[in-house]
Amino acid sequence: MEKNIAVIWGDCSSPEIVKQTIRVLDKVAEKYGHTFHYTDAAMGGEAIDKYGDPLPQHELDKCLAADSVLLGAVGGPKWEGLPGEQRPEKGLLRLRAGMGLYSNNRPAKIWPQLAPASPLKPEIVAQGIDFIIVRELIGGVYFGNHETHTLASGEKQAIDSMPYAEHEIERIGRIGFETARKRRKKLCCVDKANVLDTSRLWRSVMHRLQAEYPDVEYSEMFVDNCAMQIVKNPAQFDVIVTENMFGDILSDEASMITGSIGMIPSSSLGDGTRGLYEPIHGSAPDIAGKDIVNPTACILSAAMMLRYSFGMAEEADAIETAVNKVLDKGLRTADNMSEGCTCLGCTAMGDAILAEI
């Protein structure tokens, strides 16, 4: 098959992991007889530097014309001082909205070989860590009004609103129920309904949907309790459905209990098959340019692209099996290293995964 992939190289450590990911995709294309056409698209800091805009229309158009988009991450200290609308991260938000990607799926599944890298007690890990966070991606406070006023007192006041309409909740709620139905049939809606009207609206929509999924065990949990339960008893979770900011925060926490944020991929989809595939982590500026960054999360994100957007399940399996074999051999990167293992750099980890495909 021929597929067009828009590649956003990203900022700081991101080009290092995207390079290894392209190597893996090319190996898969060679082995399975596919042709992947790559179109570079600038977004984030790179786009600001080139065009003065974190996502120019012509770069968004490249992404909309592709079969899917591969992204590392954007942002970094160089652009920290910019106003919100001009920051690299705003380009990412505009990309997600521009592509209509309302469903961000973030797995939290531990590779058994990485149990020693988890900060949790072995007996907690042994009970199993295998859940997925279904995060609403283009609503809520990341997309609400942002205002800064000067009060009568002369001091400034900033306000960020968190809007959610019923249709926005219903479409992600359905993804949550459908995902749970294909897994262990447990869905937990995580919110702050004891404080927020948006959360109370979430619950009213979820209760309406619940009637359509009698086979799914549905529950609700306040987000602060969930943050604690993820470390106390992660085995209780199968699918978590939650709003944008809560999902952003909980998924980073969930990644750590599986051994490292450097291992967790994500898919972002809307109503079609064109998706955005990116690791859940950021641009890791603190380790940029040192060949330290773990490319695995980005490589596994590409595997998700093959599986969910291209219908290439066998090819996706080949990548995931290669990662498993690398871990079996005791090969690690600095972020998930443990005693008795061999620590590789970014490029060497790419080499190791390539060798197993």
Ligand SMILES: NC(=O)C1=CN([C@@H]2O[C@H](COP(=O)(O)OP(=O)(O)OC[C@H]3O[C@@H](n4cnc5c(N)ncnc54)[C@H](O)[C@@H]3O)[C@@H](O)[C@H]2O)C=CC1
């Ligand atoms: N999707 C995206 O483009 C995202 C971008 N960001 C941006 O990234 C920049 C840095 O943000 P941080 O809060 O530091 O988050 P971060 O996820 O980039 O880094 C957090 C910590 O995890 C480590 N880390 C992250 N990914 C790693 C990997 N693959 N291998 C090894 N270590 C890894 C970093 O070295 C750092 O110590 C900021 O500009 C932020 O806005 C943050 C999150 C997502």
Ligand SMILES: CC(C)CC(=O)C(=O)O
């Ligand atoms: C930088 C944010 C806009 C995105 C983020 O943190 C995430 O999607 O994980």
Ligand SMILES: [Mg+2]
């Ligand atoms: Mg995040």
